[in-house]
Each structure stands twice: as C-alpha cells, then as structure tokens.
Amino acid sequence: xxxxxxxxxxxxxxxxxxxxxxxxxxxxxxxxxxxxxxxxxxxxxxxxxxxxxxxxxxxxxxxxxxxxxxxxxxxxxxxxxxxxxxxxxxxxxxxxxxxxxxxxxxxxxxxxxxxxxxxxxxxxxxxxxxxxxxxxxxxxxxxxxxxxxxxxxxxxxxxxxxxxxxxxxxxxxxxxxxxxxxxxxxxxxxxxxxxxxxxxxxxxxxxxxxxxxxxxxxxxxxxxxxxxxxxxxxxxxxxxxxxxxxxxxxxxxxxxxxxxxxxxxxxxxxxxxxxxxxxxxxxxxxxxxxxxxxx
Amino acid sequence: xxxxxxxxxxxxxxxxxxxxxxxxxxxxxxxxxxxxxxxxxxxxxxxxxxxxxxxxxxxxxxxxxxxxxxxxxxxxxxxxxxxxxxxxxxxxxxxxxxxxxxxxxxxxxxxxxxxxxxxxxxxxxxxxxxxxxxxxxxxxxxxxxxxxxxxxxxxxxxxxxxxxxxxxxxx
Amino acid sequence: xxxxxxxxxxxxxxxxxxxxxxxxxxxxxxxxxxxxxxxxxxxxxxxxxxxxxxxxxxxxxxxxxxxxxxxxxxxxxxxxxxxxxxxxxxxxxxxxxxxxxxx
Numbered sequence: 001x002x003x004x005x006x007x008x009x010x011x012x013x014x015x016x017x018x019x020x021x022x023x024x025x026x027x028x029x030x031x032x033x034x035x036x037x038x039x040x041x042x043x044x045x046x047x048x049x050x051x052x053x054x055x056x057x058x059x060x061x062x063x064x065x066x067x068x069x070x071x072x073x074x075x076x077x078x079x080x081x082x083x084x085x086x087x088x089x090x091x092x093x094x095x096x097x098x099x100x101x102x103x104x105x106x107x108x109x110x111x112x113x114x115x116x117x118x119x120x121x122x123x124x125x126x127x128x129x130x131x132x133x134x135x136x137x138x139x140x141x142x143x144x145x146x147x148x149x150x151x152x153x154x155x156x157x158x159x160x161x162x163x164x165x166x167x168x169x170x171x172x173x174x175x176x177x178x179x180x181x182x183x184x185x186x187x188x189x190x191x192x193x194x195x196x197x198x199x200x201x202x203x204x205x206x207x208x209x210x211x212x213x214x215x216x217x218x219x220x221x222x223x224x225x226x227x228x229x230x231x232x233x234x235x236x237x238x239x240x241x242x243x244x245x246x247x248x249x250x251x252x253x254x255x256x257x258x259x260x261x262x263x264x265x266x267x268x269x270x271x272x273x274x275x276x277x278x279x280x281x282x283x284x285x286x287x288x289x290x291x292x293x294x295x
Numbered sequence: 296x297x298x299x300x301x302x303x304x305x306x307x308x309x310x311x312x313x314x315x316x317x318x319x320x321x322x323x324x325x326x327x328x329x330x331x332x333x334x335x336x337x338x339x340x341x342x343x344x345x346x347x348x349x350x351x352x353x354x355x356x357x358x359x360x361x362x363x364x365x366x367x368x369x370x371x372x373x374x375x376x377x378x379x380x381x382x383x384x385x386x387x388x389x390x391x392x393x394x395x396x397x398x399x400x401x402x403x404x405x406x407x408x409x410x411x412x413x414x415x416x417x418x419x420x421x422x423x424x425x426x427x428x429x430x431x432x433x434x435x436x437x438x439x440x441x442x443x444x445x446x447x448x449x450x451x452x453x454x455x456x457x458x459x460x461x462x463x464x465x466x
Numbered sequence: 467x468x469x470x471x472x473x474x475x476x477x478x479x480x481x482x483x484x485x486x487x488x489x490x491x492x493x494x495x496x497x498x499x500x501x502x503x504x505x506x507x508x509x510x511x512x513x514x515x516x517x518x519x520x521x522x523x524x525x526x527x528x529x530x531x532x533x534x535x536x537x538x539x540x541x542x543x544x545x546x547x548x549x550x551x552x553x554x555x556x557x558x559x560x561x562x563x564x565x566x567x568x569x
Contacts, residue, residue, distance in 0.1 A: 052323065086421040090352045097359035101332065104363050108325050123363055130360065147349075147425060301470055308477035315481050315504055319488045319497070331500050334481075338507050341474070345518040350531050354510070357535060361503075361542055368546055369496050372559045384493050386562060391490030399483025406475040411520065413467045418522040431525035432532075439529065443536040450540045454547030460554050 005076050008245050009219070016215050016252055023256045040208035048110040048201045055109035059102050060206045064213035066098035070220040075150050077233045077240035088149040089141050092224055093134055096179055099217060100126040103188060103198055106210070110201030118197025121267060122181065122188035128274035129178040135282035136172040139165055139289040140228045153232035160231040164292070167285040169229045171278055176221040176255075178270070180214065183259030187267055222251035303344045311337035319385075324369035332362035348421040349428060467519060474515040481508040495552070495559040499545045503538060510534050 017033040047056070073088040073095075075081040085091050100123060107119015141147050143164065144155035162169045178185040188198045199210050226232060226247040233240030235247075265273075314334035318327045335358040342351030373384075419427060432440050481504055488501030510531050517527035549559045556563070 052326070054326070055329075085348065085352075086425060087349050087352050090349070090356065094352050094356035094359070097356050101329070101359050101363055104366065105329065108366075120367060123367055127360060127364070146422070148422065297470070301473065304470060304473050304477070308473065312477065312480050312484070315484045318500055318504070319484070319492065327497070327500070331503065334504070335507055338481075338511055341477075341511060342514050345474070345514055347514050347518065347528065347531075350514060350528060354535065357539070361539065364546075365496065365500065365542070368549065369494075372496060372549055372553050373494060374558075384497065385491045386493050388491050391487050394490060395483045395487035398486050399479050402479035402482060403476055406472055406479060411468060411471055413471065414520055414522065416522045418518060424525075424528075427525045428528050431529050436526060436529045439533060443533055446540060447536060447543075450543045454543045457544075457547040458550040458554075460551075 001080065005080060005241060008241070009071075012219055012245060012249060012252075013212070013215050015249065016218060017211075019253055019256055020215075023260050036211075037208065040204060040211075043204040043207075045204040045206075048112060050111050051201075052109040052111070055105040056206075059106035059109055060202065060209035060213070062098060062105065063102035064209050064216065066095050066102060067213045067217035067220055069098075070095040071216070071223065073149060074220070074223050074227050075153060075232060076244050080241065081150060084148065084150060087147045089137050089147045089152065089228075092149075092220075093130070093137065095220075096133070097126075097130065099179065100130075106202070107188070107198045112201045114194045114196075114200050115198050118188040118194050118200075122198065124267075124271060125178055125181075125185065125187055128271050129175040129278075132171040132175040132274070132278040132282045133179065135279070135286060136168040136175070137228060139168045139282075139285050142286070142289050142293060149227055153227055153234070156231040157234060160234075161229040165229075165285060165289050167281060167288065169225075171282050171285065172225060172229065174278070176225060177258065178274075180218050180221055180255070182218070182255050184262040184265050185270065186259075186264065187270065193264075218252055218255060219248065222248045222255065225251045300344060304341065307337045307340045307344065310334075311341065324373050325366050328362050328366035328369055331365070332358055335362065346418050346421070347424070349425050471515055471519040474519075475512060478508040478511040478515070481505075481511065493560050493562050495545065495549050495561060498561065499541065502541060506534055506538050506541070 014033055017036075018028070018030055021032050022028055070092045072082045073085050073091045075084075103122045103126075104119045107115045107117075107122070109115075140152055140161055143161065144152040146152070146155075156164075181188050188194075189196055194200075199207060202210060223244070226244060230247050230251070233244045235243035238246075311334045314330045314337065317330040318334065321327050321330065336355055339351045339355035339358065342354060418424075485501045485504030485508060488504060489498050490501075492498050492501065513527055513531045513534065517524070517531075521527060552559050552564075556566075
C-alpha cells in the first residue's frame, strides 16, 4: 500500500510538470519532464563569482526538504499518514515558513542583483500571505477542535469545510498560490521582468532541485487544500487514497488554470491587498466559524 | 535515565551552541542572522525532545519569520552586510568575554550545586497537552494572555509611529 | 533524570553566556538584539526543562514560555522601529555613535 502511495505521489509530480508545460506552450508533451531531467543532470555547473558558498549549496536542499516535510504530516487515506503529529496543522505552517528561508538564502547567495531583488520580494510576499494561511487553518482547527489533521478530515464527514467556511477556503487558496509563487504571484521569478529572479544564477542539479521542489510544493499545498477544505479521503465508491489524489490533482490543475488568465500582480498591490483586505477577512472568517460553532 | 534522550539532547544542544557561537564570529550579516535561526531551530528541536510538541513546533515556525526579518534589517542598516570589507563590528571584547564567562560559569555552578526535586510524573500525551494548555490559557492565566495580546498591539502601534519619517508626518 | 536536567540547564547556561557576550561586544543595534534573543531562547529552554523534569502537570510553565515568545516578538518590533527611525535621522545604527541621545 505504501509503495502504491509513493508511486502515485511520483506520478502526480510527473503529471504536474506535464500540466505546467501544457499551460505555457498549449501543447501536451509527455516526454518533456524526462528530457528536462536528463538535461539538468548533465548540465555544466556554472558557479557565480564571489558567491556565498554555504548558502549556495544548502538553499536548494532546504527548499525541497521544506516542501517534503509538509507531506509528512498530511494524511493520504484513513490510517495512512507518515507521522500523525497532534499539532499537524501548526507543523505545515512551520514547514512552509522554511520555503521562505530557502528562497531568501537562494536570493542572497549568488551575489547577483536580480536574484537578490527576487529573494527580498518573496520575503515581503510570504510574510504578508502567511497571515491568511495561518488564520484560515486556525478556523478549520476550531471546527475540528483538534490540531491533528486526521481529526480535521474526520470533522468534515457530513459537510466539507469549503461549504462551511467558504471565505477561509478562498483565503487559503489565494495564499497557497502566493506561497508557491504561481503565475499571478510569481514575483520572485518574474520571467520577463526579473529574468527568472531567484533561480537565475543556479544551473544543473541545483536548478533541478529547485524545479522539482517547486512541483512538490505545489503538490503539498494542493494536498493541504484537499485535507483542510475538501474533505480529504472522503468520497463515494472509490477507495480513500484515490479520492485524495483525484482531488489533489484537480486543485493543482485549478491553480495552473487560474494563473493562466490573470496578469502578474504588482508588488505594492500584492502587499496592500494582503494586509488591508485578506488579513481582516481572515479575522472575519474566524468570527464566522466561531458563531457557527456556538449556534 | 534515558540514553536515547541524552544523546539527542547533547547532539542538538551542541548544534545550538555551535550556531550561537557562529552568530558573533562571522563577518557576513545574513550568515549571522541565519546562524541564529539555526540555533533557534536546534532549541526548538530540544523542546520536541522534551516532548513539548506544541511549543517546539510553534518556536520553529515563529523563528523562521523573525530571523529572516532580522536578516533583511541587517542588510538594510549595516555598512558592510556581505562581510567582504572585513570590518570589525565589535568593541570592548575583553570586558564582555570576561563578563559573559563569569555569568555563564556562575549559572553552571548554581545548576550543579542545586538538589533538583525530580518528579516521577509522566508527561501527558501531546493531544492532552494541547488541551490542558488551552484550558490554562483560557481560565487561570487568561489575564496574562490578554495582557500579552494587548501589549503586542501597543508595540505594533508604537513601533509604526516611531518608524514613520518626520517628513511624511509634516506633509 | 537528574543528569538529563543538568545537561539541558548547562546548555542553556552556555547559550546565555554567548548571548551576554554578543549583547555586550557588538556595536550594531541589530546585532545586540540578536544577543538578547539568544538570552531569551536560553530562558525558554530552562522553562521547558523545568516543566518536563519537575512539574509535567503544571501548565503555567508552558504559558510562561508563550509569554517569553511574546516578549521576543515585542523586542524585535520595538527594536526595529527604533532602528528604522535612528537610521532615517542619523544614517547609522551603531551604538558608539549614539552619544547624542544624552543631549
């Protein structure tokens, strides 16, 4: 069963990379991930002059580790969870906070202008958007009366959180896109403006780790949306893990689809909306759930 | 006596001490801020080793943001954030190292010469701990908790008011 | 159990010593704040150790750790506010150049 789950996970990563490519080039290309993988594995490792050696080596590893750490506490199916922490809902926040640390390190390390701007931009973006994420998760925790993610899924047996607290879902969805720097919020990379920003100075295996880590991050976030708001493994007919993966892939596809039709958000607008609109809305959401719970 | 726990405590304790030492020994300011982050994460893992799950995860989460913010302020305010100019950013070294050694040594002595009343009580399970901490927050210590919240609000307002530039106020 | 408690407390004492050294020896305001954070971290380590080895049923200790975390955040907020204003008006946050504060 675990082997099946790992296989499904790897397949999802592959499928997401195909899907991401489809959104950019408007063409299905099922071999592209493999050729990119082979290309990045053999590419020459070009190192910038006067880089910060330690950060340059550790940033990609920290990035992919943080993306994978969140998967460790998210349940795939009933009884299939790697570590059933009783503070799981807090732990995924902690794991996602280290995405920011990794990107700031990666922006600082190569001693390049574009990457540094990208790194500090992402710092501001993520601090602004971690507020809605934390508060949306808090509201789901309030409903389940437990920080364990298994209990959060169990609390949604009768009514999914997306209907119970739609505001929280929208907040988490938008903030998740900002966290994974997907197209409308891709300010740290900003192709066409910053020329791949943070990743500009990374080549070969390090770039591979970043790209793979980003796909895994998107997958972790979609899984988090599924578990927190879409009822996790609940669903008729099919077995639990199948529902989890179907929902996860659909959420990830909707991330890509949303990004395709929205222009890139300006940096000042991004911060203003987050602090002045999303954070008060998140507080309102907590109030809303509290009132519903007391009724 | 739990051998496993002693090994973990020593391992992460020495990690915390090593990175804490690196904070003041490196020239690059971003490195120093992120060393502090690594030291704090090691402290958080020590909390986890001591089965304070909520506090450990909370500490690890909070420090990521706090230390990265520290890093950007270092970069903004320092003359030589990259450490390439090889500037010396310290003063009164001898005096402070003597004082630091004295304070650390006196605490260590106090620790070693105290008879600690170790209890045999078992620690509650993590879920029970979360519940009990919540009850504590909302019943006995509610006043303290609220005070902490209000002081955060006051500090936010005060810091923003302090940091505004004179020109923008005069406008 | 006693040995474990002493190990943790000695680790915290060493961290506190390093924090004192940093707070006294650095000339930059932000670096001094880092020393203070380190001292507060050592205090939190002590509190958690006391909770775990001495009073596992008393949750006021965990509550106290939360208060220390709040203090850490407050210290950072106020320190950065002051540093920003200082940098705006004087162009430097070095404490050796802060003698004009007494005027």
